[in-house]
Amino acid sequence: MVDGSLAPGRPGIAARWTSSAKSGVGTALSFRSPLWFTISHGILNEIYYPRPDNACTRDFGLVVTGADGGFWEEKRDASHDIEAMEKGVPAYRLANKALDDAWCIEKLILSDPARPCLLQEITFTPLKGKIADYRAYGLLAPHLVNAGMGNTAWIGEYGGVPMLFATGRGTSLALACSLPWGARSAGYVGVSDGWQQLRASGRLDPDFRRAEDGNVALTAEIGFSEDARTAVLALGFGDTSDEAAEHAIASLSQGFDTAAKAYLSEWREWQAKLVPLDRAGPSTALDPYRVSTAVLATHRSSQPPGAAVASLSIPWGSAKGDDDLGGYHLVWPRDLVETAGGFLAAGDAEEALQILGYLETIQQDDGHWPQNAWLDGAAYWPGLQMDECAFPILLADALRRAGHLPEERFQRFMPMIEKAASYVARNGPVTGEDRWEEDAGYSPFTLAVEIAALLAAADLLTLSGKADAATYLRETADCWNEQIERWTYVENTPLAVEHGVAGYYVRIGAPDTADAASPKDGFVPIKNRPPEASSLLVRQLVSPDALALVRFGLRAADDPRIRDTVTVIDALLRCDLPQGPLWYRYNDDGYGEHDDGAPFDGWGTGRPWPLLAGERAHYELAAGRREEAERLLGALEGSANAGGLIPEQVWDGEDLPDLELLHGRASGSAMPLVWAHSEHIKLLRSLKDGAVFDLPPQGIERYVRSKTISPYRSWRFNQKTASLPAGKLLRIEVLATAMVRWSLDGWATVHESETQEKAFGIHIVDLPIADADPGASLVFTFFWRDAGHWENANYAVAVLQSSSTSPARE
Structure with a gap:
């Protein structure tokens, strides 16, 4: 029975998300538990249900009060340590110690493999005084589903068990505790929520039992005592509040240890099947390879199988509200194929095959894929990237060449491959934006992917008895390959003269509407760009993207034009950090914090990307410089946080501790970035094999060895x-x-x-x-x-x- 006592202050302050700098991400390897969780600052952040594109909470932490008026918020007023409960398993042991040494909170966090329920085993230890001097409260901010506004929260019970509930947009949650709840409250964030009440008076108002249609929060006292210092909190999810409550109660009934045993066992069994690419490190508890494999597996969906999001995070989330529904918990076809490559490199070919099968289901009728999408395939952004239309072809061919897609299986995918090849052939090479979702034009990266995909599709069509179509694709690839330099290579520019090179590949070249302003003239016009943007191009934008010409087999690593481009890239984009060199995406990049540390708000200053150290390492390996590739592997791994998670970008300025921006450490961008972890796995595999793992062979044979021209x-x-x-x-x-x-x-x-x-x-x-x-x-x-x-x-x-x-x- 729900009490109707409404809290004041509806609808609360404008909803915001939280830090994207995750220290842990996890999920159970069971289709019965469609729940994903994230951790930062010693507490839970977004919890996703029933798919990893549906964020359902903002955060869930503890507030502690003291008998003498003390007030501590766990995420702000404590130091935080995190470690995996077992190597390669995303179940976590947290230790949060008050900055004034008053108390310590220890947590074990994982999800119940038998049902959608998040479990925390929490132990409260006073370091000053006795436990009766303190009260600890759970503080939960529901954001059901992908929105902080429009939620309803209330205090109630189910089957005689006191609980806390919330519902919104057809999804509900219920919170139960193994110890008796003390005072409980529902309120509006920033006005009448439990944090505001405890900060103001040190107590919860028993009349605040319901908060409707707003930005809401739930708060309840955990009944710690001298005889009961450990509690289990069970947060269940369901389509209804009753279903959510049933899941929470069932998890409490079976106990934390039972859930933990099953959770650890499933992950241990999966990790044992993978290729052993582990490297000895200074810590026996943290194995970067096993962290990366766990990150990939944590971001995949059970329904639909094969789907995986780019990151369980919202970049600069504390500055983002309900107008940013997707964050990075969306499917980018490019990132998904890169994820499949990581699974393949680690030895999980079946997961890569499931990704190919999922891509088949969300392909559009004309053959292309959305720029990014929800897991059901509904497009989120309206843009188009031609490389995202080509990448799935490369995945199919990689699986075939590795023996995981024999003819009787790959014929199933031929309609998908033909439609994709048709779309690329009919609409390439210039349509759409570059891989960074920005400018339209000729991008070396996109060209490399398109051409490699056409050659791969030609091989698949040949095997399917469609020789004429295969011939056309190879002819088209030859024609485009021969013009890469005309479209994207410049010579005799001031930048080339300054750095003592003949020329270099630009980040993006103009659509080929006329030759009056050829790239060789030192100017790369982009149509429909404002004059101020064109002025940037006069100075020549460069990017590590040019190395994709080597990565996808179209140019030799020792090609003088590639070597000259590397010289310019290093002069303009290399950033030497404590962990080693990283690279910016391109000069004048605006995706990153402002120089004063303020969050990205549509513009800012791009920061170094650890991912690009992995890509550069693959180039160095292709060039025969294994030691340099090993060194760059160290820079990539050294960019990870204490939990082993690799960020999208790192901060390159002076330390700004108040903004949690430290030199060489994660910025406010996405963390973890699944693509970076996939690149890490592929680099480990490439070093083990002594060759670039995902290098398509067709271009090497056709253009580097045979020097085919059109x-x-x-x-x-x-x-x-x-x-x-x-x-x-x-x-x-x-x-x-x-x-x-x-x-x-x-x-x-x-x-x-x-x-x-x-x-x-x-x-x-x-x-x-x-x-x-x-x-x-x-x-x-x-x-x-x-x-x-x-x-x-x-x-x-x-x-x-x-x-x-x-x-x-x-």
Whole structure:
């Protein structure tokens, strides 16, 4: 029976999330327990149910009061130590000691494998005085589901058991305790919640029993005594409050030790199946490899299987409210494929196969994947990344080459692969933003992924008996590969002169609407950019993304252009920190804290990324410098926190302890970043194998060894090339049957050529202009056969002097 006594202050202050700097993340390896939890500052933060994209709490910690008016908040007024209960298992032992040495709180935290219930075994020890001098209160902030506003909390009971409840958006929670509750309260955050009451008067108001439709909090005194210093708190979840209460009571009834035994056993069994990539370290309790594998497994979903979020965190969460529903607990197809690569490197091929199967279910009808999405596949951001459309192809091919996807199995995925290859071939190489979700244009990283994916798809299509489609994909890959330098490589710029190099790859090049401002002129225009943004590009933006040309097999590690680019990258983007060198994403990056430490609010200053040390280490290994790769592995691992979690970015400024920003340690960005942990696992595997683990072999063979070049340049309506070198054919590619009328002498002589359907609904014709002299101008138009009308526009392509720059220059 719910008491109707309403707390004052509805709806409370504006809801906010909490720190993204997690010290622990965990879940049970059981489909019966769809619950994920996070820890920072010695307390629980977001708890997710029934999927890892549904955050249901802000935080859950303790407040302690003293007989002499003392007031301590566990997360603010104590030191915090954390360690895993067992190596490789995300169950945690926490020790929180009051900064004035008044008391110590020890916790064991894990989830019940038998049901969606979070368990804390809490021991309270007074270090000054006796236990009767203190009162300890549990303080829980529900944020059901992905929102802090619009929740209702109340004090009640279930089956005669006193409990605390909350509900919102069709999900409920219930909190029970193994010791008798003392005073209990429900209130509005910032006005009448338990923290406010205890801070003001040292007691809870018994009349505050319900808080409706607002930013709410629940508070209750834990009945610690001299004879009972340990309590178990059970936080159950369900579709209804009754279901949540049943789960909490059932967990309490079976006991913490029973749940812990099953939880530890399941994780121990899973870890035992993995490839042993462990390295001896200074701590026997913390094995970075096992932490990384646990991070990957903790971020996956049981329903739907194969889904995994990018991070169980909300970057700069304390400054984010209900308008940031997703945080990083969303699916990014790119990150998901990188996660699959980590599982594959660790020896869990079945999990990588499940990820491929999940990607199949959320692929859009036209073949692309959302930029990011909820676990049910519903798009969150509206953008498009072409590399995210190509990555799943590479995953399928990697599984096939490793023997985990034999023909009878990979044929199931061929419709997905064909649709993805079709989308990339029809819409690439420029459509969409770069991998950092920002500018549209030619990105070395995206180009590398697209081209590698086309070659991989061609192999899969060949095995499926579709030789014509495979040939078209290889021809398209060849054409794009040959133009990577034209699109993204610059020479003789002030930056090149300053650093004593011939040139370098830029972060992103212009859409190929004309050759009037070629990258080789030292300026990379981006259409639809404001003048102030274009001025940044005049100074040339560079990025470690260029190393993807090596990582995906399109250029040799010792290619002079790659080496020169590394020189510029290191001059502009390298940051030497106590753990070793890390790199910024690109110069003038705005994703990070402000220089005064204020949180990112749509703009800021980009900080160094540990992930990029892993990518650089893979480049060094490809270049034959194993010792340097080992050193960079140390920088990557050295960027982790005490719990072994690797952040998205680290702080590169002077220490700002009041903002918890310390030089070389985690910034307020996402932590852990699953992609970084996957890169860590792949680097360990690469070092063990003596070769880059996820390097696709097709590009190496075709472009580095065989030095394949393309006989043509292509023209499309979404890529109207304005010129081509003398000696090349011009391939016209359109999406309907057409007759192309063309001339090389201003229509004095007219030629007509018919298109032929090649593959994927693309109709092509190769215009035989290889003998045209430099300086000639090709003009052409279309008669659309099916529609029966002329294009009513002429298009022109200039024939230029043949370039001396080879795509495979040694």
